[in-house]
Amino acid sequence: MNAIASVRDALTRNMRQSGILIAFVAIVVLFAALNDSFLSPGNLTNLVLQYSYILILAIGMVMVIIAGQIDLSVGSVVALxxxxxxAVVIREGMPWWAGVAAALLVGLLVGIWQGFWVAYVGIPGFIVTLAGMLLFRGLTFLVLDNRSLSPFGGTYYDIANGFLxxxxxxxGYDVFTLVIFGIAVVGYAVSQWRSRQGKIAYQQSVESLPMFALKLVVVAAVVMWFGYQLSTSRGLPVVLIILAVLIIAYTLVTQKSVFGRHIYAVGGNxxxxxxxxxxxxxxxxxVFVNMGVLASVAGVVFSSRMNGAQPSAGEMFELDAIAACFIGGASTTGGIGRVGGAMIGGLIMAVMSNGMQLMGVPQSMQQVIKGLVLLLAVAFDIWNKKRAAVAR
Structure with a gap:
């Protein structure tokens, strides 16, 4: 009975700490039940290709929000x-890498511009980036002369549409894709084991060894299943590698570096x-320089995915990125949030959009449903956190 009670308590504690993750799983199960093709290899591949740029924006946005700021200009920076x-690749005929470098330089300059006004002049980030949203959208129209430019083709096109x-x-499946996912699982298991040993060394509480092993097995099974689905479709998307590198790098920056700890300190108090x-x-x-660079990375990925540039590109992207962060557990007052949580929040939005499109739900109704589901997901997380606080 004691063992059963221990397992029950552990499950309850994990539920309180992972409310949004549970909500994400529930949404996936719901759409899988409503549409047989939702978890098909082809649709899972399309999910990665179609929503990767929102996740890239969410990585930068969660750092801005943790610092107690907000950035409303990222959609316009994506477009610019x-x-x-x-303009560099299509209009001037320069190599693909020159276009990527030019886009990253634009993001760097945008970040320096906005970071200066926020950090050294003292204007609130909300106002600076609201002005930036208008300014950079206007510059986009000037650069494109109010017309679309396409196609990129070649290597640039493969950034968001290519496969390894x-x-x-x-x-019948791609072995290379499975090997890469297998390496990722091993890396995750090693990092979790080292984290567990570190907590034990500092006499911090950890889950029981059987629960720890069960968590690793479940994560490994889900990851390898996802990898297998991709391997039977078109293989490993290039953009997924880009996204994975960014997630790992920024998780380390926010959780293990002095700079990351300082961001939390500034946002907290x-x-x-x-x-x-x-x-x-x-x-x-x-923080704003970093957001500008990541917005330009998202701009490269999005323009590659669209195989061109349009004056209206990136509209409402800032709201998607901000919503992903708040759904993933970031606090509106700053000081709280994680890259992993923002990724889960972004995936919730991606799954809902994709699932409703497959079901043929009208665009107007999609907005209504998405708003209600997002509200319920956040309310569920807050309810779990309150239960956890009462339990303590």
Missing amino acids: SGAVSA NGWLGGY RHAAELSGVSVRKINFW
């Missing part, structure tokens, strides 16, 4: 960076951070 890249496959052969010797101005400045 894509427009500049198209056939390197190790195939037997700006005055206390200043008294502790944290340079609040530098933190805010580099």
Whole structure:
């Protein structure tokens, strides 16, 4: 009976801590039950290709929100960076890498511009980026001369539409894709084991060894199943590799680096951070520089996916990125949030959009349903957190 009670308590605690993850699983199960093709290899591949740029934006946005700021300009920066890249590659006939470099330079300059006004002039980020949303959209129209530019073709097109496959052969599935996912599972297991040992060394509480092993088995099974589905479709998407590298890098930055800890300190209590010797101005400045660069990365991915640049590209992207962060557990007051949570929030939005499109739900009704589901998902997470606080 004690063992059963221990397992029940562990499950309850995990549910309280992972409310949004449970909501995500429930949404996936719902759409899978309503549409047989939802979890098909082809549709899972399309999910990766169609929504990767929102997840890239969410990585940068969650850092901005943790610092207690907001960025409303990222959709316009996506459009501007894509427009500049198209002008360089399509209009001027330069190599694909020159277009990518030009787009990244645009994002860097945008981040420096906005970071200066926020950090050193003292204008609230909301106002600076609202002005930036208008400014960079206008510049996009100027760069494109109010017309679309297409197609990119070649290597640039493959950034968001290309696949790595056939390197190790195939037997109805791509072996290379499975190997990469297998390496990812091993890496995750090793990192979790080291984290567990570190907590034990510092006499912190950890889950029982059987629960730890069960978690690893479940994660490994889900990841390898997803990898197998991709391997039977078109192989490993290039953009998934880009996204995975960004997620790993920024998870390490936010959780393991001094810069990451300072971001949390500034967002949690700006005055206390200043008294502790944290340079609040530098933190805010580099947070916006980072957001500008990631927005340009998303601009490259989106323009590659669309195989061109349009003046209206990126509209409402900022709201999708912000919603992904808040759904994933970020606090509106700053100081709280994780890259992993933002990814789950972004996936919830992607799954809902894709699932409703497959079902043929009208666009107007999609907006209504999406708003209600997002509200319920956040309410469920808040309810779980309150239960956890009462339990303590």
